[in-house]
Amino acid sequence: GDSVTQMEGPVTLSEEAFLTINCTYTATGYPSLFWYVQYPGEGLQLLLKATKADDKGSNKGFEATYRKETTSFHLEKGSVQVSDSAVYFCALGTGRRALTFGSGTRLQVQP
Amino acid sequence: EAEVAQSPRYKITEKSQAVAFWCDPISGHATLYWYRQILGQGPELLVQFQDESVVDDSQLPKDRFSAERLKGVDSTLKIQPAELGDSAMYLCASSLNSRKPQHFGDGTRLSIL
Numbered sequence: 001g002d003s004v005t006q007m008e009g010p011v012t013l014s015e016e017a018f019l020t021i022n023c024t025y026t027a028t029g030y031p032s033l034f035w036y037v038q039y040p041g042e043g044l045q046l047l048l049k050a051t052k053a054d055d056k057g058s059n060k061g062f063e064a065t066y067r068k069e070t071t072s073f074h075l076e077k078g079s080v081q082v083s084d085s086a087v088y089f090c091a092l093g094t095g096r097r098a099l100t101f102g103s104g105t106r107l108q109v110q111p
Numbered sequence: 112e113a114e115v116a117q118s119p120r121y122k123i124t125e126k127s128q129a130v131a132f133w134c135d136p137i138s139g140h141a142t143l144y145w146y147r148q149i150l151g152q153g154p155e156l157l158v159q160f161q162d163e164s165v166v167d168d169s170q171l172p173k174d175r176f177s178a179e180r181l182k183g184v185d186s187t188l189k190i191q192p193a194e195l196g197d198s199a200m201y202l203c204a205s206s207l208n209s210r211k212p213q214h215f216g217d218g219t220r221l222s223i224l
Contacts, residue, residue, distance in 0.1 A: 004153075034212070036215075041217070042217050042218075043115070043117075043202055043204075043215035043216050043217045043218050044154070044202070044204075044215040045215070046212050046213075046214070049212060089153050089154075091153075095209075095210075096166070096209035096210065097159075097167065097209075098144050098146075098156040098159050098167065098213075099154075099156075099213060101153030101154050101155070102153050103151070103152050103153050104151070104152070104153050
């Protein structure tokens with residue numbers, strides 16, 4: 001079945017550091033890929049998405065590229081801020097089915 | 112603030128009791144999802160509706176959980192009787208259709224004593 005694997009957290013960075021959160025997937029067919037962010041006590045917010053190979057999703061300084069050859073969708077940001085502290089979820093969607101999520105990676109950014 | 116409305120935000124109850132959660136999706140969204148998120152894990156689908164019809168409830172524990180979306184708009188998820196292992200965040204999401212991005216509510220945090 002479909003699955004998503006994320007790097008375990010927490011990831012602790014200093015402000016303005018470079019961020020990478022690794023995500024790999026297994027899926028039948030050609031999934032769409034997503035990154036969601038969850039702030040404490042809130043639901044999930046869509047951060048970015050990519051629907052086909054080599055697409056790059058971007059939003060608020062975050063980027064991720066759909067790599068079919070390595071089945072990966074790593075999240076990157078060049079300079080993190082304290083306000084980026086949250087839990088980040090990688091997810092895939094195929095056809096009309098609901099999303100399959102990874103287990104989440106907590107990011108803590110220190111001033 | 113999330114556009115998908117859920118209530119209550121928090122629910123504390125004792126095991127063996129009945130609990131119910133309510134979700135009002137974004138207006139016009141035909142597809143509605145209920146997910147369960149255990150602390151430290153990603154959300155997992157419980158049930159998916161297309162309009163008023165259930166299209167996937169394969170992971171719903173049907174001996175104790177039920178869900179309905181009678182008029183194809185808002186939805187209710189019920190647990191009876193609740194068990195200690197049901198403590199989790201229950202998230203509702205909606206999308207224009209099943210191929211469009213999902214929008215999540217802020218969830219209901221359930222604690223079973």
